[in-house]
Structure formats: structure tokens, C-alpha cells
Amino acid sequence: MMRMRELTSVKEKNNELEVRPGGMLVQKRDPDEALNRIPPPTIRVRVKYGSIYQEMIINSTATFGELKKMLSGPTGLHHEDQKIIYKDKERASKTFLDVVGVKDRSKMVLLDDPVSREKRYVEARRNAKIAKAAKAVSDIGLEVDRLAGQVSALELVISKGGKVADETMSNLIELLMNQLLKLDEIKVDGPYGDVNQQKKLQVEKVQKFVETLDVLKIKNTKRNRVNNGVTTAPNRHQSGRSVEKFAPIAAASQQREVSSKNTSRGVVVTTQWETFDSLPTIIQAPPSTSTSTSITGETKQHNFNWDLLLK
Known part of the structure; x- marks a missing residue:
């Protein structure tokens, strides 16, 4: 018996719940609820701005923010620059009218908020x-x-x-x-x-x-x-060959120039060295004469008798 009651209660709960498209399990909605729903009543409020009264018709469950947007047209104020005073208190934009006791023909005061405008x-x-x-x-x-x-x-x-x-x-x-x-x-x-x-x-x-x-x-x-570097390599190779080709000629000409210079100085430089005996031959000097010939044969030197000068 208890088991039957539990099953019945679960079936009733299943009938009262439904799954939304997002996967959330919620209470089942009545398809005729929107037709049978009674719309909330509308009220008429009087809002004073300066010396002018504005009479607005609005839903009783609306917010003060919605009322401010409706007042933007006739007053020319941006809804963020408005400040509504109801029963000597400033009301926030998210506050509902019916929550604070706004009824039909209620009176309010609209003020310009310079701080909000500056922000x-x-x-x-x-x-x-x-x-x-x-x-x-x-x-x-x-x-x-x-x-x-x-x-x-x-x-x-x-x-x-x-x-x-x-x-x-x-x-x-x-x-x-x-x-x-x-x-x-x-x-x-x-x-x-x-x-x-x-x-x-x-x-x-x-x-x-x-x-x-x-x-x-x-x-x-x-x-x-x-x-x-690759394109200039053959040129360098050819230039090296040309240098090697004409090197003997250049060396010969250089040797001629050196020999001519040394000949003008009276000395001849050659690369052919003469060989000499290990011990030179001793040659006796000839008897002294009044005149003698120099080694080169170019100049003559006179031999004076120094005994005559002492007399």
C-alpha cells in the first residue's frame, strides 16, 4: 500500500515537472496560462519637472528606470541624468513602483542630476x-x-x-x-x-x-x-700563371740591373765563387825603389828620403 502511494506521488511530481531545452528540470507550464493570465493594471502618475506637470500612464509593476525612459521624450533629459523624488526620497532606477507604494494619480518630482551628466x-x-x-x-x-x-x-x-x-x-x-x-x-x-x-x-x-x-x-x-668569390677565382688563377710565366725574365732583368750598378762602383758581384787553396803562397816583397806601382795600377806613389829633411 505504501509502495503504491509512493509511485502515485512520483507520477504526480513527474506530471508537474518538465525539461527545458537547456536541460534544466523545472515545473511544468500550463499552455493556457498565458491566455488566462490577467494583465497588471495601469496607473496614471503625475511628475513635476520645474513648473510643468507631466502625466504618464505606466504599468503598476514597472520600475522607476522605465518611467525615466518614458520621461526622456517630453522633458528632453537623458534617462541617466534624471533623479526622481517620491515621498521625499530619491528612488533608484531598479526599484519597482508597486513595491514603494506608487498608486494611481501619485505625484513625483523630477530633477536634473548634473553629477550623473558629468559622469x-x-x-x-x-x-x-x-x-x-x-x-x-x-x-x-x-x-x-x-x-x-x-x-x-x-x-x-x-x-x-x-x-x-x-x-x-x-x-x-x-x-x-x-x-x-x-x-x-x-x-x-x-x-x-x-x-x-x-x-x-x-x-x-x-x-x-x-x-x-x-x-x-x-x-x-x-x-x-x-x-x-666563385666568379673571381679563375681570374686569380690566370694571374698566378702569368706571374709564374714571366718570373724568370723579371729575375734576369733584375740581376742585370744589380750587376750594372756594382760595375759602376768598381765592384762586380757574381754568384760564381772562386775556389782557393787552403794556404796562400807567400810572395817576397821586391826591393824598395824610389817609385812603386799601386795595386790597382792607376796611381803612382813617390818614396822620399826622409834623412835629408833632418839635416
Whole structure:
């Protein structure tokens, strides 16, 4: 018997519950509930703004924020710049009318809030600045993507062994550095993560492309040096052969010049050395005469008798 009661209660609960499309288990809705529901009554409130009364018809379960939006048209005040006083108290925008006792033909006072207006102006300027910064970062991102295509093309050419002018790579690096300077000029104060994150991503992307170009420039320069060395090698080989070919002639002419110089000085230098005996032959000197011939035979030396001078 108890088991039957439990099953009956579970069936009743299952009939009262239903599963929503999101997977949440909630109480089952009556399909005729919307037709049988009685709409809340509408009330008429009088709102004084300056010396003018505004009579507004509004739902009794509405909020003061909805009433402020309805008053924006006839009063010309922004709903965030309005302050509604009911029963000598300022009412928040999220407060319901029926909760605080607003009834048909209730009276309220509408005031202009300069502090709220100033906050709204500051917030509007800040939002405009953020929007401008976001647009600038987006434009720079498009330009960086365009330059990235050129970097990829240069990388492909160099990887296949092609040559690229250093001036082309230097100009591309300069364009990327200009975009980096533009990103640095964009200043966004405050916790605006979206704009700052996009700016940081663009800076990292530009730095990566500049580093890639620096590496490609070094590879390109080394390859050009190697190619220049290979083309000039045969010329150096031929010049070496020519030097070897004409070396004996140059040596002979140089030897003639040295021999002519030494002959003019009275000394002849040759590379053929004469051989001498180990002990030279001793030759006795001839008897002294009044005159004698010098070794060279060019000058004569007189021998004076010094005894006559002493007398």
C-alpha cells in the first residue's frame, strides 16, 4: 500500500515537472496560462519637472528606470541624468513602483542630476577614445598583414637560392618599424583588456617579422659573398700563371740591373765563387825603389828620403 502511494506521488511530481531545452528540470507550464493570465493594471502618475506637470500612464509593476525612459521624450533629459523624488526620497532606477507604494494619480518630482551628466560625458569621451584606439590598431593590423605577405615572398625566394637586393629588405624593415612606432603612440589607460591585448599581439607580430628579415638579410649577404668569390677565382688563377710565366725574365732583368750598378762602383758581384787553396803562397816583397806601382795600377806613389829633411 505504501509502495503504491509512493509511485502515485512520483507520477504526480513527474506530471508537474518538465525539461527545458537547456536541460534544466523545472515545473511544468500550463499552455493556457498565458491566455488566462490577467494583465497588471495601469496607473496614471503625475511628475513635476520645474513648473510643468507631466502625466504618464505606466504599468503598476514597472520600475522607476522605465518611467525615466518614458520621461526622456517630453522633458528632453537623458534617462541617466534624471533623479526622481517620491515621498521625499530619491528612488533608484531598479526599484519597482508597486513595491514603494506608487498608486494611481501619485505625484513625483523630477530633477536634473548634473553629477550623473558629468559622469556620462566622461564615460562617452572615454568610449570614443577606446573606439578610436581600437580602429587604429585594426588599421595597423591590416597594414602588417600586407607587409607579412612581402616577407613570406622574400623568404621563399631566398630559400630557393635566389638573390634579393639588400635595399629591398632594408626598406621592408623600415616599413615594419614605422608600424611599431605607430603602435607605441597608441595609449589606452585603464583596464581595457581587448584593445591592449590586440595592441600587444600586433607588436609581437611586427617584432617577429623584423627578426625574420634580419636572418634573411644575413643569409642573403653571405650567399652574395660566396657567389662573388666563385666568379673571381679563375681570374686569380690566370694571374698566378702569368706571374709564374714571366718570373724568370723579371729575375734576369733584375740581376742585370744589380750587376750594372756594382760595375759602376768598381765592384762586380757574381754568384760564381772562386775556389782557393787552403794556404796562400807567400810572395817576397821586391826591393824598395824610389817609385812603386799601386795595386790597382792607376796611381803612382813617390818614396822620399826622409834623412835629408833632418839635416
